[in-house]
Amino acid sequence: MGIIGKLIIGLVIAVFFLVATSAYPGAAQAKVFKLDLACTLPLGTAIEKTSYKFRDLVKEKTGGQVLVSVYPAGQLYKDKDLVEVIPKGALGIGTCNMDFWTGRNAGFGIITGNTFIFDDYDHYWRWEDEKKVRAAVDGALKKLNCKLLSGIDYGTAQVIAKKELRTPADWKGAKIRSYGELCATAVEALGGRPTVISSAEQYDALMKGVVDGCMTGPPTFVVRKLYEGAKYVMRTDLGFPEFLLIMNLDLFNSMPGEIQKKVLEAAREAELWGRKVCLDENNEWWRQLEGPLKEKWGLKVYTLTPAEFKVLKALALPAQKERMMRLSPDLTKTLLETVEATHK
Template sequence: MYKKISCMGGLLGLTFALTLGTAHAQDYNLKLGHTGAPNHHFETISTQYADLVSERTNGHVKITTYPSDSLGKQTELVEGTMIGTNDMVLTSDAVLSNMVPEVGVINLPFLFRDSEHVRHVLDGKIGEELAERVKAQGAVVIGWWENGFRHVTNDKQPITRPDDLKGMKIRVPEGPVFVETFKALGANPTPIPFSELYSALQLGVVDGQENPPAHILTQKFYEVQDYVSRTGHIYLSSPVLINRTLFESMPAEYQQILLDTGREMAAKHTQLVLAQEDEQWREIAAMGMEIDDVDKGPFVEATRPVIDKYRQVFGDDLIDRIQSTP
């Protein structure tokens, strides 16, 4: 009898061990969509992230990237990631702010001094607090990746002062801070999905748009725009989200790898973007666009009421903490 019990115990132990091993070795095949073109840095950094995650999980977590909104439009993907119909998305904080309003603080005009300031804020306590707000809506922030400071293009005239924007129809992302900012500058802000922007410019639905140089180049906006002004008026981050339920169903080891690698790639993404921008501006000029640098002072002054208004929304403390971060 003793031998039978001992044998049975051994079999149960072996079965339990095999079950645990099988659970841990489960494969996860995830889809990550983004709006960048195949030659945009979004695809470069997403692919690098996918490769590192696969390597660090011994191939058990595989991420397939889908550029150019081929998996769906940004708003659809963000909402899908929150409710579980989509795995992952590399999006913009402007789109995310429609579901998590607090994230819109990142887009306040002239809030950040430079890219180093951005990294200190988003990779620190404030970034963690904003990520908790996102988590409450059903998604985990894998990392605050890079998009960059934005600049205005148009097909009408050079823009060197706020008055040059008066009455001009400018496409903005689907985020309320962008609308308020361009109203303050005297423009007529028009939210249009990014995937529809080129045709909107081509057909004259809007006169101009605002984006970092990578999008101006890879989306070929130079074909339908003549002027670009380096205003650097708003910074846009690119949070990477994963569905919370999916994330929490994974082994803790895989969760940590996704988070640690995401944080690592955030800093790398910023450096990648900064390294590319000088060459991108040269290419934009070579494509025939007139590039104008501006005195930012009048633009800062014109948009100051936007920050004052949003102090009532986000609170003095949060805005002051961002501005005072070294």
């Protein structure tokens, strides 16, 4: 074969390769997105486990094009920091306590700081799965340069304190750790003195007398050993706090459409998986609190009567609704209307 013939064959091969790689982008070297995910909850909690589940699912679904490194227990940032670092792009993804985001939009408080608002977890999940709710929250987050990926379950909200908190008289003057502004609004309406601090700071605050009790939940009671500083454990569910898995919007938009789709699929699958884990583990935390930990540490586990709960709700719920509607009426109206619509 002559030189001209070889040149023609070489040109044909080159053109074929260019066409093939244009038609099938995967034939070329695909970009790999490496992301850090900050989880503020301690090891062993449902949120931490669900974060790792998302990491594994997104790697599998994208064929390794999205690789997530999970940093649990506040190793990278505390709850309050995520409000700044995710919108700015200093962090790719975070598990976010949305009651710390109420300075950006007060309506976000209903997601995590939802004391006395939902009947039970089934009610919360019906509400959360409404397309109207997801669209409204995602739209509000986009204004902050953030993208909603999914919900991520924590458990239930109760109080562990140095005395029983059954009546407004019990709450009066009590210094109570609150996990955000809407939660603090409820504590104040009940007569308490709220102090908003991150999850990781609760043990020190309790042991040093900065607070008399902590509004949180059984995973944190146990994992952070709050029972060493307070013996009275409320068994009644006051709320059903949900965190959100949030990504920087610029980062999300930099991904090809097919990769975006797979990231959202992975987040949704992890969310549904995490719901069962959350319920199973909540039962296990209570088994420890009402069993071996109660015996070893002399814990007093108590349940509010329906009448006591009704009195507290009548004080806290109107105050929470007023705050949200006054500061962020548009989002709040949509979310509260859907709360009512999803009651059984």
